[in-house]
Amino acid sequence: MNDDRIRKLEDEVRRLQGLVESRDKPGGLAIILFSGEWDRFFAAFTLANGALALDMEVNIFLTFWGAAAARNGCHARGRDMDAFQKTFSRMLPRVADQAPLSKFHFFGLGKWALRRLMKKKGVTSLPELVQSAIDMGAKIHFCDTSLQLFGWCPEDLLGGDRSNWCGVSTFLSIANRSQTVLFI
Amino acid sequence: MGEVISIDARGMKCPRPIIELAKARRQAVPGSQISILADDLAFESDVKAWCETTNNPLVQFSTEGGVHNALIRLG
Numbered sequence: 001m002n003d004d005r006i007r008k009l010e011d012e013v014r015r016l017q018g019l020v021e022s023r024d025k026p027g028g029l030a031i032i033l034f035s036g037e038w039d040r041f042f043a044a045f046t047l048a049n050g051a052l053a054l055d056m057e058v059n060i061f062l063t064f065w066g067a068a069a070a071r072n073g074c075h076a077r078g079r080d081m082d083a084f085q086k087t088f089s090r091m092l093p094r095v096a097d098q099a100p101l102s103k104f105h106f107f108g109l110g111k112w113a114l115r116r117l118m119k120k121k122g123v124t125s126l127p128e129l130v131q132s133a134i135d136m137g138a139k140i141h142f143c144d145t146s147l148q149l150f151g152w153c154p155e156d157l158l159g160g161d162r163s164n165w166c167g168v169s170t171f172l173s174i175a176n177r178s179q180t181v182l183f184i
Numbered sequence: 185m186g187e188v189i190s191i192d193a194r195g196m197k198c199p200r201p202i203i204e205l206a207k208a209r210r211q212a213v214p215g216s217q218i219s220i221l222a223d224d225l226a227f228e229s230d231v232k233a234w235c236e237t238t239n240n241p242l243v244q245f246s247t248e249g250g251v252h253n254a255l256i257r258l259g
Contacts, residue, residue: 026237026238046198046199049199049203050198050199050202050203052203052206053199053202053203053205053206053234054202054206054233054234054237054238055206055237055238121197122195122196122197122200123197124196124197124199124200124203132203136203136206136207
């Protein structure tokens with residue numbers, strides 16, 4: 001009887017400790033990355049890196065054009081894709097770094113000038129930001145429906161892991177416990 | 185007194201200096217200190233926010249000729 005009470009008290013103490021620890025930890029950041037443009041990817045991953053540096057948990061949900069632009073460089077040849085999917089696969093960027101700017105792109109001239117300027121000024125490049133975010137523990141989630149729509153496989157994508165594919169409800173449950181939620 | 189880790193983040197732009205700081209902290213033992221040099225304009229406010237949020241006290245901060253020098257003790 002006494003042992004039982006002690007065990008219950010211990011459980012209660014553990015629960016309270018968990019609550020105190022979660023209050024001390026800075027709240028998480030959840031980003032829904034819908035856009036597939038280079039500058040928006042840059043903004044999202046800059047914020048993700050900043051949040052990770054502040055010990056925040058970071059979850060990025062790539063959906064639609066965002067998911068479409070987050071390939072890992074391969075061309076997905078020889079896949080069982082229909083004519084539309086093949087056309088999308090050919091026309092969409094193979095890595096986010098190849099994506100166009102949301103404005104001032106000017107057939108690539110604007111992006112070329114911007115990247116040159118950024119390099120000159122010591123601004124971290126997009127591939128470095130993406131790698132750094134993954135290294136520091138950002139969790140990347142892919143919208144299952146978007147990927148099925150484009151006909152892409154886990155090995156075509158950033159991270160290359162099927163377990164990162166999820167639906168809206170999974171991500172919203174993550175977003176629900178994050179203090180900051182951004183739609184980019 | 186732990187070791188002092190030096191980071192030269194001069195020429196790096198936001199958020200790179202703070203990323204370097206966070207990466208160094210992950211490898212350091214508690215009680216170590218990090219000395220970081222940076223010339224990014226946002227660094228002063230960023231490093232103060234970082235110290236406050238991650239509970240690592242900023243021991244010293246100075247600016248000379250546009251270069252910030254921060255000394256942080258890791259809690």
